Every structure is written in C-alpha cells, then in structure tokens.
Amino acid sequence: MDRSRPALLRRVLVAAVVAVVGTVILIPGSASAAGTGTITGFGGKCVDVSGASTANGTKIQLWTCNGTGAQSWTVGTDGTIRSLGKCLDVSAGSTADGAKVQLWDCNGTGAQQWTATAAQDIVNPQSGKCLDATGVSSADGTALQIWACSGGANQKWTVPGGSTGGGGGGGGGGSFVVSEAQFNQMFPNRNGFYTYAGLTDAMRKYPSFATTGSATVQRQEAAAFLANVAHETGGLVYINEINTANYPHYCDNSQPYGCPAGQAAYYGRGPIQLSWNFNYKAAGDALGVDLLHNPNLVATNSSISWQTGLWYWMTGTGGAGTTSHNAMVNSQGFGVTIRAINSIECNGANPAQVQSRVNSYTNFTGILGVPTGGNLYC
Incomplete structure (x- = not known):
C-alpha cells in the first residue's frame, strides 16, 4: 500500500x-424507464402499495401477487422506483435500521434513490442499507423497511428491467x-x-x-x-x-x-x-x-x-x-x-x-x- x-x-x-x-x-418526474412490472420478493410475494392509496406516507408491503396497479412499479434510470405516480421513499430520509419504506411525492432526494444490484439487493445508497421484509416474514401485509444488508432471502428482489445502478x-x-x-x-x-x-x-x-x-x-x-x-x-x-x-x-x-x-x-x-x-x-x-x-x-x-x-x-x-x-x-x-x-x-x-x-x-x-x-x- x-x-x-x-x-x-x-x-x-x-x-x-x-x-x-x-x-x-x-428532476422529479423526469425518469425514463429501465423497466416496468412487478417487484417480487420473499415467499414469491409482490411489493404492494397498501390499499392502492396514493396518499403520502402510504405503507409499502408484501402481498400476494394480483396484477393490480398497486403492484406495478417503474424502475427509472434516474434511480427512482415509482408506482401510482409517486416514489418509493424512506420515511424522513432516515438511515436507521427499521426505517419505514413508504410512498411519497417524488422529490429527488437521497431517500428516494435505489440501486437494484446484480446480487438482487435493492439498496438505498444514502444509508447503504437494503430493502427488507420486516421480521423475515412473507405474510400478506408485511411492511417493508431498510436494514443493514445481510444477504438474507427477505432482502432479495426481482425487479423489472434487471439490475440498475440508479442514475448511471x-x-x-x-x-x-x-x-x-x-x-x-x-x-x-x-x-x-x-x-x-x-x-x-x-x-x-x-x-x-x-x-x-x-x-x-x-x-x-x-x-x-x-x-x-x-x-x-x-x-x-x-x-x-x-x-x-x-x-x-x-x-x-x-x-x-x-x-x-x-x-x-x-x-x-x-x-x-x-x-x-x-x-x-x-x-x-x-x-x-x-x-x-x-x-x-x-x-x-x-x-x-x-x-x-x-x-x-x-x-x-x-x-x-x-x-x-x-x-x-x-x-x-x-x-x-x-x-x-x-x-x-x-x-x-x-x-x-x-x-x-x-x-x-x-x-x-x-x-x-x-x-x-x-x-x-x-
């Protein structure tokens, strides 16, 4: 050295x-798509917007795949992941283990930046932490959060368009x-x-x-x-x-x-x-x-x-x-x-x-x- x-x-x-x-x-709203479709994860369940609500702060959860718009996600080349016109977001921009993942107006902050890797992790670069199914559960309604990347099955995801570097x-x-x-x-x-x-x-x-x-x-x-x-x-x-x-x-x-x-x-x-x-x-x-x-x-x-x-x-x-x-x-x-x-x-x-x-x-x-x-x- x-x-x-x-x-x-x-x-x-x-x-x-x-x-x-x-x-x-x-620039909020300017993302071009790397892929649009479902994001599947632990237990073969889909990433889902609770109640198909577009309200800021809506819970993001695992749910049995059903083909609805609440389970359709666009992985943007700007690093965002979007559904129902809003962005996947870490609550309050937190970097702590267990911080809630929610739906929010797209705003270009680090809380809404994601990198879907070839290893099937979805990482929030601001925190360096992975999208995670709470409690290692695949039950319908399981909330998604960020957590230190562990390589566990509850942190592995299949995204539309494959892995993306989030803005590159x-x-x-x-x-x-x-x-x-x-x-x-x-x-x-x-x-x-x-x-x-x-x-x-x-x-x-x-x-x-x-x-x-x-x-x-x-x-x-x-x-x-x-x-x-x-x-x-x-x-x-x-x-x-x-x-x-x-x-x-x-x-x-x-x-x-x-x-x-x-x-x-x-x-x-x-x-x-x-x-x-x-x-x-x-x-x-x-x-x-x-x-x-x-x-x-x-x-x-x-x-x-x-x-x-x-x-x-x-x-x-x-x-x-x-x-x-x-x-x-x-x-x-x-x-x-x-x-x-x-x-x-x-x-x-x-x-x-x-x-x-x-x-x-x-x-x-x-x-x-x-x-x-x-x-x-x-």
Whole structure:
C-alpha cells in the first residue's frame, strides 16, 4: 500500500472537486424507464402499495401477487422506483435500521434513490442499507423497511428491467470485458468486500468505462484501472488506510461544510483510498450519495466503494492534464494514468512504485490477451 497517499490525495483529487460538484441533477418526474412490472420478493410475494392509496406516507408491503396497479412499479434510470405516480421513499430520509419504506411525492432526494444490484439487493445508497421484509416474514401485509444488508432471502428482489445502478444509465454490468474468472485470477487474495458484482454494478454509473473504442482498447482500459487499484489496495486486500495515525489529518476545516462526520472520519477508503472531506463531498455529489455525512459507505457498500474508484478514473486529472479514461482510450499509454493518480511517483521520484503498477498492468493485459501498448512509464 502506498505510504505517500496522505499528502498525495490532497494534490491529486482536489482538482476534481471543482469539475464534479453539482453535476448530478435529479428532476422529479423526469425518469425514463429501465423497466416496468412487478417487484417480487420473499415467499414469491409482490411489493404492494397498501390499499392502492396514493396518499403520502402510504405503507409499502408484501402481498400476494394480483396484477393490480398497486403492484406495478417503474424502475427509472434516474434511480427512482415509482408506482401510482409517486416514489418509493424512506420515511424522513432516515438511515436507521427499521426505517419505514413508504410512498411519497417524488422529490429527488437521497431517500428516494435505489440501486437494484446484480446480487438482487435493492439498496438505498444514502444509508447503504437494503430493502427488507420486516421480521423475515412473507405474510400478506408485511411492511417493508431498510436494514443493514445481510444477504438474507427477505432482502432479495426481482425487479423489472434487471439490475440498475440508479442514475448511471446503461452499459457495464454483465457485459464487462473482464470475466469473473479473470477477475478472480487477477486478485487471488482479495478481500471479500471487493466483489465482482459490486464492480459491475458500479460501472452502470459510468457506462463509457471499458466500453469505448476497439475490443483491445476496452480490455487495456480495464487492465489499467484494475492495475492501479491493485497497487493502491495491495491487491484488493485493504479497504481502510493502514496508518491510523493519519486519520485526524484529513479534515480541511476551511471548507464551508466542515467535517460533519468527525475530525478523523475522512481517511483513505476503497479502491483508490479516497481521502479528505472535500473529496468525499465531491465524490458523493457526483454519485448522488451523501458521503460527506456517511463516509463509511465507501468501506461498507461494495458498489459505492467501486463507484468512488471509477469516479476518479473518469473525472480526475491529477498531474496528467487528462483523465485516466481519456489516456487509455486515446492511446496515450498506461504511464499517463499513473501521473493522473499519483504524479509524485513520476519523473524518477519513486521508480519502485511505478514499476509495481506497470507489473500489474502487464500481468492483467496478459490475462486478457491484449498487448500493453506503449508509454508504460511516467
């Protein structure tokens, strides 16, 4: 793991703040549909609007499937799930276990954002928690709530249109140029948190990642991203920054929003070791997730964690003057991605670190059966 990251991340990631803040605009009523139909869950029951009522606060429950409009849901590409002209909503925007799920006027808040994953979870990114059948019951009238994701059968759902990244559009997912077997070959000792499903779900936020250019270019970009991630995390082993002594140093109190999660809450997490309060805010604003108040989502929600890595890959320029994505799709070479992510290593300052990244890239392109291309070093 790169011990120079604490000083680096302020230099490298701060440039992305201005470029990213404010780019996510959710307009109530503007969702296009990823799919419309029933949402089925525990016991084969359907997600149902109690009494087919359209009143704000109406209970959302399990009920025997009956084909009525109260059981017809539209999964929007903006991350909403709608029925009867209103949105699936977490009461009062709560992030607590047991918070009620209800019907409410669509308003574009995080309480109405949902990610239906390839693992059949329906996650509220604001809380990082899963749609859950209360009491592990499948009885008619069982209320739905949010609860810490457990993988239990009462948290598994089949949605119309399949999994969706909640605002990222199409692409990614099952069409990733790296198969799950190849991913496992690349990371034989990875932490179970860094799931393949989490990565492919996160890709829906950035549909041009590893889908741009020729088949060779797509594989080279995937290999380059994963090689840099491998270096940052010790082969997808580390979730949190190892050096806990650095934790209190990532709060920039000059920012008007301060550090609401605490002075020591913004240490490195995830595949790029996201650090500093301003970077958590910028990434969260871009992804539609409140990471400033809930930074630990990067260490507890695999999809969100991967999303932060892709956010920087697709938007951060560091010392390169271009993004890592653009560098790969425009044949500028792997070395430019190193400069975008950690320019301090370049120009002979830390050749061992650069070589580590290049070695991973060379290994991964070999697994994917494509040449490395030129300009490997920075």
